[in-house]
Amino acid sequence: MTDRRSRNLTLLLALGLLLMTVPMQESIHQLRPHVFDPERKTRRASAINVGPMPAVIAALGGFRTVAADMLWLRVERDWHGGNWWALPSLLDGVTQLDPHFILAWQVYGWHLAYNLHAEAETKVDKRYYLDGGIRALEGAVDANPDNWEMIFELGWTLFDRAHDMHRAAEYFYRADQFPEAKSYTTRLYYRCFERTLDIPRLVEALEYAKNRHTDPYSPDDVQHQVIVSDNYRFWITDNHLEDRDKHREIIARENTARAQRSVDFYLYPDNPYWDVCPHCGLPSPEGSEFCSAYGHPMKPSSGSSRSPGESRPPAEATSI
Numbered sequence: 001m002t003d004r005r006s007r008n009l010t011l012l013l014a015l016g017l018l019l020m021t022v023p024m025q026e027s028i029h030q031l032r033p034h035v036f037d038p039e040r041k042t043r044r045a046s047a048i049n050v051g052p053m054p055a056v057i058a059a060l061g062g063f064r065t066v067a068a069d070m071l072w073l074r075v076e077r078d079w080h081g082g083n084w085w086a087l088p089s090l091l092d093g094v095t096q097l098d099p100h101f102i103l104a105w106q107v108y109g110w111h112l113a114y115n116l117h118a119e120a121e122t123k124v125d126k127r128y129y130l131d132g133g134i135r136a137l138e139g140a141v142d143a144n145p146d147n148w149e150m151i152f153e154l155g156w157t158l159f160d161r162a163h164d165m166h167r168a169a170e171y172f173y174r175a176d177q178f179p180e181a182k183s184y185t186t187r188l189y190y191r192c193f194e195r196t197l198d199i200p201r202l203v204e205a206l207e208y209a210k211n212r213h214t215d216p217y218s219p220d221d222v223q224h225q226v227i228v229s230d231n232y233r234f235w236i237t238d239n240h241l242e243d244r245d246k247h248r249e250i251i252a253r254e255n256t257a258r259a260q261r262s263v264d265f266y267l268y269p270d271n272p273y274w275d276v277c278p279h280c281g282l283p284s285p286e287g288s289e290f291c292s293a294y295g296h297p298m299k300p301s302s303g304s305s306r307s308p309g310e311s312r313p314p315a316e317a318t319s320i
């Protein structure tokens with residue numbers, strides 16, 4: 001009896017500690033009444049890792065998921081109230097309290113890597129939120145190593161947002177080993193090597209994709225085979241592996257997408273057909289001294305007075 005009473009007291013104390021953070025949150029809310037606060041740059045949420053203290057989490061014991069749900073209600077309220085900058089600390093709290101709350105992890109990573117990344121105005125801020133989103137999803141995978149969706153989510157964010165293609169490929173491959181993984185995971189695995197023109201790995205990954213999802217009675221498998229056969233024919237049967245124009249198109253498209261996300265250009269060190277301008281990321285014929293798009297010097301060491309990122313790729317190359 002006294003045992004139970006003292007446990008209840010501990011719980012009460014823990015909830016009290018948790019609720020103590022509320023006034024602080026309220027003052028943060030008042031500081032950031034809405035997303036379009038003109039001064040928001042000077043008030044950037046600094047609190048990606050300020051969730052509940054480990055002691056609070058330990059004291060909550062079996063009631064952690066209840067506390068996580070309570071915090072989640074606040075996430076929903078702040079979400080609909082447009083209070084985006086307060087969400088990372090709340091989401092961090094929810095996922096620390098309940099590390100198996102998949103939806104909370106997904107929203108956490110996505111909110112940082114997509115919404116706040118898009119909303120941030122400087123390259124430094126964008127990198128901060130993108131890195132934060134990736135770190136959140138890495139934490140999610142560590143806590144849920146048997147959840148293919150979470151592994152896919154990390155792969156997708158690395159692929160679509162960070163353009164870290166080789167790491168994305170690792171996670172797509174890992175997610176693809178789960179029986180419940182969808183067939184697009186298999187195809188995204190070779191898309192990573194397509195985007196980086198990593199030809200040996202592209203060929204290997206296409207062969208791998210051809211041998212996956214082969215059930216002739218499953219509509220999804222049939223569709224998968226049609227898409228992969230198409231891509232296989234394009235790259236290997238029709239031998240576009242040595243197609244200079246296709247390479248140029250991929251370089252321009254990939255580096256344009258990177259510019260839109262404020263990610264550094266990929267310079268395609270193994271591509272044999274084009275030199276890639278380190279300033280604008282666009283391809284120029286091999287051995288060019290100046291890039292054909294903007295006249296940037298192609299060698300970074302040749303003492304240019306122009307700063308990188310001064311120019312943007314032309315608008316017609318913006319399709320992804």
Ligand SMILES: [Zn+2]
Nearest residue numbers: 277280291296
């Ligand atoms: Zn250039």
